[in-house]
Amino acid sequence: ETGVTQSPTHLIKTRGQQVTLRCSSQSGHNTVSWYQQALGQGPQFIFQYYREEENGRGNFPPRFSGLQFPNYSSELNVNALELDDSALYLCASSSPLPPTGRRNYGYTFGSGTRLTVV
Amino acid sequence: AQRVTQPEKLLSVFKGAPVELKCNYSYSGSPELFWYVQYSRQRLQLLLRHISRESIKGFTADLNKGETSFHLKKPFAQEEDSAMYYCALSNRAQKLVFGQGTRLTINP
Numbered sequence A: 001e002t003g004v005t006q007s008p009t010h011l012i013k014t015r016g017q018q019v020t021l022r023c024s025s026q027s028g029h030n031t032v033s034w035y036q037q038a039l040g041q042g043p044q045f046i047f048q049y050y051r052e053e054e055n056g057r058g059n060f061p062p063r064f065s066g067l068q069f070p071n072y073s074s075e076l077n078v079n080a081l082e083l084d085d086s087a088l089y090l091c092a093s094s095s096p097l098p099p100t101g102r103r104n105y106g107y108t109f110g111s112g113t114r115l116t117v118v
Numbered sequence B: 001a002q003r004v005t006q007p008e009k010l011l012s013v014f015k016g017a018p019v020e021l022k023c024n025y026s027y028s029g030s031p032e033l034f035w036y037v038q039y040s041r042q043r044l045q046l047l048l049r050h051i052s053r054e055s056i057k058g059f060t061a062d063l064n065k066g067e068t069s070f071h072l073k074k075p076f077a078q079e080e081d082s083a084m085y086y087c088a089l090s091n092r093a094q095k096l097v098f099g100q101g102t103r104l105t106i107n108p
Helices: none
Strands: A005-007 A010-011 A019-024 A029-037 A044-050 A051-055 A065-068 A075-076 A087-094 A113-117 B002-007 B010-014 B019-021 B023-026 B032-038 B045-049 B072-074 B083-090 B096-098 B102-107
Touching: A005 A087, A010 A019, A019 A087, A019 A113, A029 A075, A029 B096, A044 A065, A044 A087, A044 B096, A075 B002, B002 B083, B002 B096, B019 B102
Parallel strands: A010 A113, B010 B102
Antiparallel strands: A005 A019, A019 A075, A029 A044, A029 A087, A044 A051, A065 A075, A087 A113, B002 B023, B019 B072, B032 B045, B032 B083, B083 B096, B083 B102
16 A cells, blocks of 8 residues: 655745645545645645545635646645745545545645745 | 644653643534644654544543543653644544644653
8 A cells, every 4th residue: 555655855946936746645545635834833724636626725825726637646736936835735645535424534644845935 | 713722832741651732622513633643754644533532552532522622641651752743623624624733752
């Protein structure tokens, strides 16, 4: 069973640039969520993808966007990077997500991508 | 509003002493509560979830709906328990809301 893998592990970008982060979900998981973890803070929910569609979004501006592919892997795109976007970006996959009402049995997290915006 | 509060950013105890990491939440409904742990240089991993009522690595956590708390406890701390601990709740939309985390240090 493979876990969640993220790439790249580290990235340095300039303010105003665009970035794409990638995530491969754990085998058997078809739901992927992205979280932003600023230094000294807990992870904050960005959005979730299920069956290639966005299935919930946190309090992040539209310049944060994502994709999910048929193999359940996912991308996080951030446009017009700002200094405050510097953070650890975590991808997490979870067990199949039925219609709302079913319990969450916990996510499997990747190691994250450390993004530094200068 | 959904919120998770971990009042202690840092907690230091001696090996063999009891440990309690506090977690309070606010949520209108029946949330699912989790504890996640991050050991040094490792990824965030699930420690335990309230629906399982399990004990993992000697840790337990009881959901107290009256006090809206989900404190993590261990009767005898071990050095390998030193890590960052995050309490989190999950709503029906399946997203996780995390607390700020508590860094637990076990002194020899």
